[in-house]
Amino acid sequence: MLTGTIVKGIGGFYYVKTPEGLIECRARGRFRKEGESPMVGDLVRITRTAEDAGKGSVDEILPRKNAFIRPPVANIDQLVVTISVKNPESSLLMADQLTVTAEAAGVLPLICINKQDLDEKRASAIKEIYDTTGYTVIMASAKEETGLEELKAVLKDKITALAGNSGVGKSSLLNRLSEAFSLETGSVSDKTRRGRHTTRHTELLELPFGGYVFDTPGFSSYASEGITAEELVQFFPEIARVTHPCRFVGCAHMAEPGCAVKEALLEGKIAPERYESYQALYQALKQIKPWEIK
Template sequence: MIDGIITKGIGGFYYVQSKDGIYECRARGKFRKEKIIPLVGDRVKITINNVSKQGVVEEIMDRDTEFIRPPVANVNQAIIVFAVKKPDPNLMLLNRFLVMAEYERVDVVVCFNKIDLDEKRYKELQTLYTDAGYKVIGTSVKLGIGIETFKDILKDKITVFAGPSGVGKSSLLNATQPNLSLKTGEISEKNKRGKHTTRHVELLELDLGGWVLDTPGFSSLNLDFIEEEELQFLFKEFISRMEFCRFNGCKHVNEPECAVKEAVRNQFISKSRYESYIQLLKEIKEKRRY
């Protein structure tokens, strides 16, 4: 059998990169019976039909990580990209992405693109998310700002590259490696939101070393699989405060002598991050009722 990695899946076909090249493969029926869906990023073993040169996915190796949306496996780093303007950043959505990454236990970098449009806003956002415990970089494809830093972060990692449409994800990847020839989206003048240009999840090999997943843009992110008790641990800046809450089971909502709420009042934890936590907690509770 040949070892490889699934780089793309379309219409029941899986494209597997091996040391000998890329093979178009079908998956064994046993995976359907076991309710296992092969994912982009899966390390697999395949057999090849010498006549047709098509392959069959015989085995899927154990996954280190698994994202639900985008549906990818074995990612060890997430770069979450938002623009400082055009479109304006939706911080609630950004916080959802961060909660997802924390849940999957992957390293996270927050990238604010188009910083040439509003440097002051970038500095505000940089402070907000650096204070929350994240690595933050600023980029501008137009002016070439931050591209070398961006390349260094990608090197030798398997990176999921995510964010809403229109923020410049594909443009950043093309600036990193022009021969990727990814489509870039226009911004609708009517609503300032990006048009969807990436139609499927695809694993792309980088000349500098490593792989990157170019993924469809998202306008929402459902996190209802997370338990109420887990959520607070997925907000990094809460963790060092929680031990000082009066009650062990404190959820940081209505409880008295809550160290997290005290930190919000004293601006050690940002109000927008706390409000995102409350909104997500409310959504999770409502889902559990049904």
């Protein structure tokens, strides 16, 4: 039996990287019966078929450190939330869903603001918003090759997933990190200013300077992944930090009198955009609706 990591999954085939090379595997039928399916990033035990050493089957998924629905990845150390300044202008609400999803799984989120070349001012304004969170914020341009050294420094020796809506430049950024990467990149529609969902499958890539990175498909909505409205504040670190003196125990920080969040907003400790995201997500969770943002 051989152990390896799933680096890609397409049409029912899983590509497993093992010490003995890349092996194309099918999942055993029992996974389907048990409602479990292998994910990219999974550490798995496989058996090779007798006829072809390059083929085999996934027998067992080893325990996961974490797993996400969107992006569909398992066993990550950190999540780089990729935002584009323009073409398409990223929804910050969607970016905040991603930081919350990461936080809820105990995974560190980082922010990468791409396409800095298109609007330097807007890039700085977005950086200012995320500086209030305490997360690492990197400004980059895949086009002009800026911010790449910073990006490499945070990716080194870690297992990271890049996530963000379609067209923000996830694949373009990754292509700049290694000569060996030749990920397909797409255009942004002139009409809708949206990306075209160029990356269709999650792929795990080995970085030449140490570490691994997942390129993931961009989505237009994200699942809330089992968070309750009451828990939400824990996943906004800059809001959680200031709520201690709220007048009411169990303050939801929505519009209650004596809420400490209001003051922190006035003092600039919380960015209004992040607070708007908090409010929108809180309301969505209260209605027990899936988060759906266009």
